[in-house]
Amino acid sequence: MTQGLIFNIQRFSLHDGPGVRTTVFLKGCPLSCSWCQNPEGISMDPLIVRHMNKCLACLSCFNQCPAGSIKITDKGPVIDQQSCRKCFGCADVCPAGAIKVAGKMFTTEALTKELLKDRLVFEESGGGVTFSGGEPFMQPEFLLEMLKSLKNQGIHTAIETCGHTKWENIKKTIPFTDLYLYDLKFIDEEKCARYTGVSGQLILSNFKKLTALNPAIIIRIPLIPGINDDHASLLKIAEFLKSAAVDQAELIPYHNYGERKYDNIGCEYKLKGLEKHSDLDLENIKYVLGRAGIKTENGGGSNVL
Numbered sequence: 001m002t003q004g005l006i007f008n009i010q011r012f013s014l015h016d017g018p019g020v021r022t023t024v025f026l027k028g029c030p031l032s033c034s035w036c037q038n039p040e041g042i043s044m045d046p047l048i049v050r051h052m053n054k055c056l057a058c059l060s061c062f063n064q065c066p067a068g069s070i071k072i073t074d075k076g077p078v079i080d081q082q083s084c085r086k087c088f089g090c091a092d093v094c095p096a097g098a099i100k101v102a103g104k105m106f107t108t109e110a111l112t113k114e115l116l117k118d119r120l121v122f123e124e125s126g127g128g129v130t131f132s133g134g135e136p137f138m139q140p141e142f143l144l145e146m147l148k149s150l151k152n153q154g155i156h157t158a159i160e161t162c163g164h165t166k167w168e169n170i171k172k173t174i175p176f177t178d179l180y181l182y183d184l185k186f187i188d189e190e191k192c193a194r195y196t197g198v199s200g201q202l203i204l205s206n207f208k209k210l211t212a213l214n215p216a217i218i219i220r221i222p223l224i225p226g227i228n229d230d231h232a233s234l235l236k237i238a239e240f241l242k243s244a245a246v247d248q249a250e251l252i253p254y255h256n257y258g259e260r261k262y263d264n265i266g267c268e269y270k271l272k273g274l275e276k277h278s279d280l281d282l283e284n285i286k287y288v289l290g291r292a293g294i295k296t297e298n299g300g301g302s303n304v305l
């Protein structure tokens with residue numbers, strides 16, 4: 001039986017497809033965008049997330065740790081990542097949920113059972129299940145098995161993807177996927193490599209192949225101030241979309257709601273202090289894209305809250 005590593009199951013999501021949805025966040029992402037709002041989902045391994053505002057200073061984690069990796073500070077326990085053995089004993093003994101593990105294995109059977117608890121909500125709202133991440137195609141076999149399992153149960157399915165995977169992986173999901181939410185950040189190859197850490201060629205070629213098959217698809221453009229929201233970048237995106245016979249997209253304006261998570265997992269947030277767009281900025285962006293033939297509206301986007 002296939003198994004998958006999940007770092008969150010978020011119920012009552014309203015921005016990841018039609019109706020009320022349950023969004024499943026799969027671990028692992030091939031990109032390394034510095035604005036990522038779910039940094040605990042990037043690595044393929046389970047990792048510790050600290051919520052220090054919940055800490056009771058009971059020292060159970062300190063006493064449990066076999067590696068001496070936990071230091072008690074006035075802000076709560078701090079974990080030395082170098083010496084940590086990833087045994088997760090600290091999370092097991094924490095009585096307050098101040099130390100948790102992002103990443104839990106599920107079989108397709110167990111996850112399907114969990115998701116079917118929301119069947120009534122899906123039926124009443126026209127919703128369903130959305131797979132997000134990380135990047136769900138980092139676990140292609142598990143994703144495919146989950147889609148098949150849910151379709152067998154008559155559940156509406158959606159995949160949110162950055163498109164950076166083998167085309168074969170995407171192609172296999174088409175018969176079992178009711179909606180794709182496809183993120184498009186860069187057309188410019190140099191910028192894509194600089195800001196995401198990967199070439200954009202696979203993303204763009206998969207986009208063309210997928211849209212040519214005419215599936216239900218929502219194009220999402222995450223807007224990062226000073227990085228991909230300049231006039232030239234927007235025009236390139238518009239031209240690319242038109243070349244794929246697409247004339248509308250959702251804009252995902254930048255926000256920093258995920259900033260605290262970097263601290264929680266012991267990483268630095270590199271975009272600290274970056275201002276989000278003003279309403280006027282967004283109107284200007286919409287105007288530029290509109291003049292170039294792309295209708296836009298504001299979208300939501302999958303963030304683990």
Ligand code: SF4
Nearest residue numbers: 065084085087088090
């Ligand atoms: S995961 Fe294990 S080794 Fe690492 S800090 Fe927690 S108890 Fe210590």
Ligand code: SF4
Nearest residue numbers: 055056058059061094
């Ligand atoms: S076990 Fe939990 S509540 Fe107790 S000190 Fe460690 S983090 Fe804080």
